[in-house]
Amino acid sequence: xxxxxxLRELLRKGEPSIGTRIVAAWPGLVEMIGYTxxxxxxxxxxxxxxxxxxxFDNLARAAELVGISSMIKIDQEPRVYLAERAxxxxxxxxxxxxxxxxxxxxxxxxxxxxxxKGVNGFRMDRRIGYGARIASAEDVVKMCEDAVVAFMIExxxxxxxxxxxxxxxxxxxxxxxPADYSLSIGLPGQYxxxxxxxxxxxxxxxxxxxxxxxxxxINSPKDAKRYLELGVRxxxxxxxxxxxYNWWKQNGDELKKILSKI
Numbered sequence: 001x002x003x004x005x006x007l008r009e010l011l012r013k014g015e016p017s018i019g020t021r022i023v024a025a026w027p028g029l030v031e032m033i034g035y036t037x038x039x040x041x042x043x044x045x046x047x048x049x050x051x052x053x054x055x056f057d058n059l060a061r062a063a064e065l066v067g068i069s070s071m072i073k074i075d076q077e078p079r080v081y082l083a084e085r086a087x088x089x090x091x092x093x094x095x096x097x098x099x100x101x102x103x104x105x106x107x108x109x110x111x112x113x114x115x116x117k118g119v120n121g122f123r124m125d126r127r128i129g130y131g132a133r134i135a136s137a138e139d140v141v142k143m144c145e146d147a148v149v150a151f152m153i154e155x156x157x158x159x160x161x162x163x164x165x166x167x168x169x170x171x172x173x174x175x176x177x178p179a180d181y182s183l184s185i186g187l188p189g190q191y192x193x194x195x196x197x198x199x200x201x202x203x204x205x206x207x208x209x210x211x212x213x214x215x216x217x218i219n220s221p222k223d224a225k226r227y228l229e230l231g232v233r234x235x236x237x238x239x240x241x242x243x244x245y246n247w248w249k250q251n252g253d254e255l256k257k258i259l260s261k262i
Contacts, residue, residue: 002139005092005146006069007041011172011213016233017041019071021217022240023048025055027062029240034066041069043236046082047097053085057126060090071095071148080119083111088125093148095175100157102164108151109170114144117170148172150215154180159199166210173213173234176203204230 010017021043022029033042044051044059056072063070070091074082076098083094096108110118120140122128127143128135135143149170151158154177158165166174178191178200187193207214208231215234216227219242224235 002135002142003064003090003092004069005143005148007071007093007148008069008146010040011148017235019043019215019234019236020238021045021073021236024240025049025051025059027058030059030062030068030070031066034063034068039068039237041071041093043071043073043095044091045073045239047073047075048241053089056086056089056091060092060126063092064090069093071150073097073152079108080111083108084120087112087120087144087147088123088127090126092143092146093150095150095152095173097152097177098155098180099151099153099165100155102161102168105151105165105168105171109149109168112144112147112149113170114141118144120144150175152177152180153203154178154184156181156184159202162203162206163210166207166212171212173215174203174207175215175217175236176200201230204232 007017017040018038019041020033020039023045025044030042033039042063060070071093072086072091073095074086074097079096086094094112099105099108112118114120122137122140124130127140150173151165151171153159153162153174159181165171176199178196181199182188182190182193182196185195187195190196204214213234214232215236216224216232217236218224219238221237227235
């Protein structure tokens with residue numbers, strides 16, 4: 001059974017999108033995000049925390065339940081296996097970390113598309129209802145074609161070879177990663193260094209020029225202003241771990257000050 005991929009539809013229509021990110025593999029978080037009625041998709045940051053393959057199925061089910069799209073951010077390796085497994089579970093879109101070369105980009109796209117363009121086949125998986133086969137082989141091909149392929153541009157070589165990487169057929173979206181990029185140029189943690197900012201600007205401008213959607217990760221709506229002025233229309237707002245830490249820190253400090261006066 002085909003389900004709408006909201007992120008893909010927004011890209012097709014040239015409309016903006018809002019996503020948010022989670023590290024915890026609890027489907028309840030996905031449901032709560034959907035209940036807000038604000039977000040177009042939720043991104044599971046599998047690169048940052050523990051999970052099992054069963055979590056892919058449960059996160060996808062939760063997203064379907066509340067009517068939002070799903071995305072997974074995956075490690076450099078084994079990127080093909082993880083992308084295939086996520087798609088088989090029903091996760092709709094894939095963000096690939098650590099893209100360095102044109103060859104990396106080509107492999108990532110192939111990991112998402114169906115045969116003969118890619119490596120995905122017709123299997124007895126969740127997409128087709130397992131043995132019930134509620135979706136056809138043609139449906140699976142369309143699911144793979146609709147999957148948004150996003151790249152993290154976060155390595156020195158990726159920025160240097162950016163036009164070649166974005167020329168690969170099937171690249172839909174890019175996200176600049178200042179943390180890893182600063183590491184890759186020997187400036188760890190210096191996110192505001194002119195060289196890091198220059199690389200971010202290059203990533204955004206080149207993506208727009210080549211009709212690839214740039215996305216910005218922000219922690220507050222006010223952070224969107226600078227990116228909007230540059231032409232960015234796709235945003236990922238906040239991460240569960242950061243949101244929780246900031247709330248615990250701010251409110252814990254305030255309560256501690258109150259108690260210190262007793």
